[in-house]
Structures are given as structure tokens and as C-alpha cells.
Amino acid sequence: MRYIMFLLFFLSLIEPLHADYRDLFQRQFIDKPWGGAPIVREGVCIDCHTSKIMKADYLKIPQEWKMSIHYKNKVSCHDCHGGDPDDAAVSCGTPHSGFVGTPKYKDVPELCGKCHVGILKNYLTSGHGKALKSRGEGPNCVTCHGAHNTQKASIEIINDVRCTKCHTYERARTMKQALFVVEKKITELENQLTDMKKSGAITEDIEKALFRTTAEFRTIFHTVDVNLVKAKTGEYSSKLSLIENDLKKIIEEYQFRRNFSAFLLVLFTIMGILVYINQKK
Ligand code: HEC
Numbered sequence: 001m002r003y004i005m006f007l008l009f010f011l012s013l014i015e016p017l018h019a020d021y022r023d024l025f026q027r028q029f030i031d032k033p034w035g036g037a038p039i040v041r042e043g044v045c046i047d048c049h050t051s052k053i054m055k056a057d058y059l060k061i062p063q064e065w066k067m068s069i070h071y072k073n074k075v076s077c078h079d080c081h082g083g084d085p086d087d088a089a090v091s092c093g094t095p096h097s098g099f100v101g102t103p104k105y106k107d108v109p110e111l112c113g114k115c116h117v118g119i120l121k122n123y124l125t126s127g128h129g130k131a132l133k134s135r136g137e138g139p140n141c142v143t144c145h146g147a148h149n150t151q152k153a154s155i156e157i158i159n160d161v162r163c164t165k166c167h168t169y170e171r172a173r174t175m176k177q178a179l180f181v182v183e184k185k186i187t188e189l190e191n192q193l194t195d196m197k198k199s200g201a202i203t204e205d206i207e208k209a210l211f212r213t214t215a216e217f218r219t220i221f222h223t224v225d226v227n228l229v230k231a232k233t234g235e236y237s238s239k240l241s242l243i244e245n246d247l248k249k250i251i252e253e254y255q256f257r258r259n260f261s262a263f264l265l266v267l268f269t270i271m272g273i274l275v276y277i278n279q280k281k
């Protein structure tokens with residue numbers, strides 16, 4: 001009997017392993033073309049593009065790329081530019097398998113949108129997308145995210161240097177203020193989750209929900225439709241409140257479980273002492 005209780009006690013301490021849900025979800029969310037194969041050998045593109053024959057301003061490109069979120073996520077030169085990274089005969093002067101070279105300013109959205117499907121959709125229907133397609137004006141993805149030094153996106157991208165190149169800052173400011181409320185809540189929830197995870201609570205479902213909600217929310221900016229963004233901010237605030245409530249429940253359950261484990265520990269210690277005293281008699 002005693003052994004069974006000890007076994008139960010230890011079982012109560014064990015947590016299931018976390019699957020890499022983020023990875024799984026991203027593959028679903030950003031669609032297939034990117035295979036996510038590990039960049040073990042980096043291929044002929046990088047060999048040659050970091051060699052002496054490259055001109056100085058092109059040499060910066062692989063360096064920038066190595067600092068980017070794309071490098072971290074195994075998106076390599078050929079994923080954007082095409083061409084075969086295993087074909088030593090590749091040379092950029094001559095056409096070869098699927099090489100698209102440098103996209104034209106107007107064609108950049110489709111290149112990025114091959115993977116960022118939801119964002120491309122919103123962008124194309126936006127004032128920006130329409131201005132780009134009809135008049136070659138309007139910012140493309142690279143204007144706001146860069147091509148090779150792409151970093152994690154945030155509302156800091158909206159600032160009065162970048163957004164006043166083509167028009168006044170007024171509408172951009174309103175947009176940023178609307179996004180801020182939701183972004184603040186996302187940060188708070190993310191921090192709480194990190195704390196919970198550190199103490200070993202099971203938060204996987206909540207993490208998934210939060211990640212999905214955040215990713216969806218962040219496509220909305222690309223409509224650059226101030227009224228829509230304001231409306232959606234309300235909707236996403238309530239979605240996040242639901243997630244917050246679930247998180248609170250988990251925190252309570254976790255605390256209960258921890259207290260119960262502590263209780264068992266005390267109980268077993270006392271039992272141990274009693275058994276010891278008993279044997280001494
Ligand atoms: C996320 C997609 C993406 C990745 C990854 C990427 N590029 Fe590019 N690259 C672009 C886009 C878009 C442009 C054109 C826009 C621009 O820079 O103005 C471009 C432009 C270039 C140019 C022309 C620059 C110029 O000034 O004319 C070169 C050369 C180049 N890339 C090489 C590379 C190499 C080498 C790698 C791998 C180390 C790489 N790229 C990775 C998207 C990418």
C-alpha cells in the first residue's frame with residue numbers, strides 16, 4: 001500500500017512533454033511551398049555569394065540574412081529567388097532551374113505572399129496594394145520589412161519616418177493607437193504564459209490559441225483600413241479576454257495541484273516518521 005501511494009505521489013509530479021506546436025502551426029498557417037528543410041550545408045548560392053568574386057554591396061546580403069527571422073526559420077536564398085542550391089553549375093548570369101532573380105518592385109508582394117498567404121490577401125485589397133498595382137506607388141512588403149534583414153514584426157514599424165515618405169502621419173497614428181491596446185494585452189498574456197511554463201504548468205492549448213489569435217490579428221494591419229482596424233480591435237480584445245479566463249483557470253488548477261502535492265509530501269513524511277518510530281519500539 002505504501003509503495004502504491006509513493007508511486008501516485010511521484011506520478012503527480014510528472015508533466016507531459018511539450019510538442020513543438022509553434023512549428024506545426026506555422027506550417028499550417030503560412031502554407032506549403034517552404035519545406036522547412038534544415039540549412040545544414042548552405043548550398044552553392046551562399047558559397048558563391050560570400051566569395052571574393054562578389055561585389056561589396058552584394059556581400060552584405062548574406063550577412064544581413066544570417067541575422068534575420070527567415071534564417072532562424074530556415075528560409076534560404078532559393079526559397080525567395082528560386083534556383084537550385086545544390087547545383088554547382090548555377091551562375092546568376094545564365095537562366096537555370098526556376099531562378100527568378102531580383103523581383104520587380106511591383107512583384108514583391110506575390111513573392112513574399114507565396115508563404116504569407118493571409119497577409120498578401122489583405123494587402124492586395126488595401127489602399128497600399130491598389131496604389132502599387134495600378135500606379136506603381138504604395139509601399140511593398142520590403143518598404144516596411146526589408147528583404148534580407150527581416151525581423152520580428154511589431155507596431156514599432158509604424159513611425160513618423162517610414163510612414164511620412166508618401167503621405168501625412170495622421171492616419172498612421174490613429175492606426176497605431178488602435179493596435180496598441182491589443183498588442184499590450186498580447187504582451188501581458190505572453191509574459192504570464194512564460195512564467196507559468198517556467199513553473200511547469202501545462203499551458204499548451206492556451207499557447208496555441210494565443211499564437212493563432214495573434215497571427216490572425218497581425219494580418220489586419222495590412223488592410224490599412226482605419227475603421228476596420230478599430231472594429232477588429234474590439235473583436236480581438238474580447239477573444240483575448242476569453243483566453244485570459246482560460247489561463248486563470250489553469251493557474252488555479254495548477255496551484256491546487258501544487259498545494260495537493262505539498263500536502264501529500266507532508267503526509268508521507270509524517271507517515272515515514274511514524275513507521276520509523278514504530279520499528280524502533
Ligand atoms: C525573404 C525573401 C528573400 C530571401 C530569403 C533572400 N532574398 Fe534576396 N531579395 C529579395 C527581394 C524581395 C529582393 C528585391 C528587393 C530589394 O532588395 O530591393 C532581393 C534582392 C536581392 C539581390 C539584388 C540586390 C540589389 O541591390 O539589386 C541579391 C543579389 C539577392 N537578393 C541575393 C540574395 C542572397 C544571396 C540570399 C541568401 C543569402 C537572398 N537574397 C535571400 C528577397 C529575398
Ligand code: HEC
Binds near residue numbers: 054078083085088091
Ligand atoms: C558561381 C557563383 C554564383 C552562384 C553559385 C550563385 N550566384 Fe547569384 N550572383 C552571382 C554574381 C556574380 C551575381 C552578380 C551579377 C551582377 O553583377 O549583376 C549574382 C547575382 C544574384 C542576384 C541578383 C541579380 C539577379 O539576377 O537578379 C540574385 C537574386 C542571386 N544572385 C541569387 C542567387 C541564388 C538564389 C543562388 C542559388 C540558387 C545563386 N545566386 C547562386 C554569382 C553566383
Ligand code: HEC
Binds near residue numbers: 030079115145146153
Ligand atoms: C519560403 C517561405 C517564405 C517566404 C517566401 C517569405 N517568408 Fe517571411 N517568414 C517565413 C517563415 C517560415 C517565417 C517565420 C514564422 C513566422 O514568424 O511567421 C517568416 C517570418 C516573417 C516575418 C516575421 C513574422 C513575425 O513573427 O513577426 C516577417 C515580417 C516576414 N516573414 C516578412 C516577409 C517578407 C517581407 C517576405 C518577402 C520579401 C517574406 N517574408 C517571404 C516564410 C517565408
Ligand code: HEC
Binds near residue numbers: 159225
Ligand atoms: C511608398 C509610399 C508609402 C509609404 C512608405 C506608406 N504609405 Fe500609406 N499610402 C500610400 C498610398 C499611395 C496610399 C493610397 C492613397 C491615399 O489614400 O493616400 C496610402 C494610404 C494609406 C492609408 C489609407 C488607406 C485607406 O484605404 O484609407 C493608411 C491608413 C496608410 N496609408 C498608412 C500607412 C502607414 C501606417 C505607413 C507606414 C508603416 C504607410 N502608410 C507608409 C503610400 C505609402
Ligand code: HEC
Binds near residue numbers: 128155158
Ligand atoms: C506599410 C507597412 C507594411 C507593409 C507594406 C507590409 N507590412 Fe507586414 N507588418 C507591418 C506592421 C506594422 C506589422 C505589425 C502589425 C501588428 O503588430 O499588429 C506587420 C506584420 C507582419 C507580419 C507578422 C505577422 C505575425 O504573425 O506576427 C508578417 C509576416 C508581415 N507583416 C508580412 C508582410 C508581407 C508579406 C507584406 C507584403 C504583402 C507586408 N507585410 C507588407 C507593416 C507592413
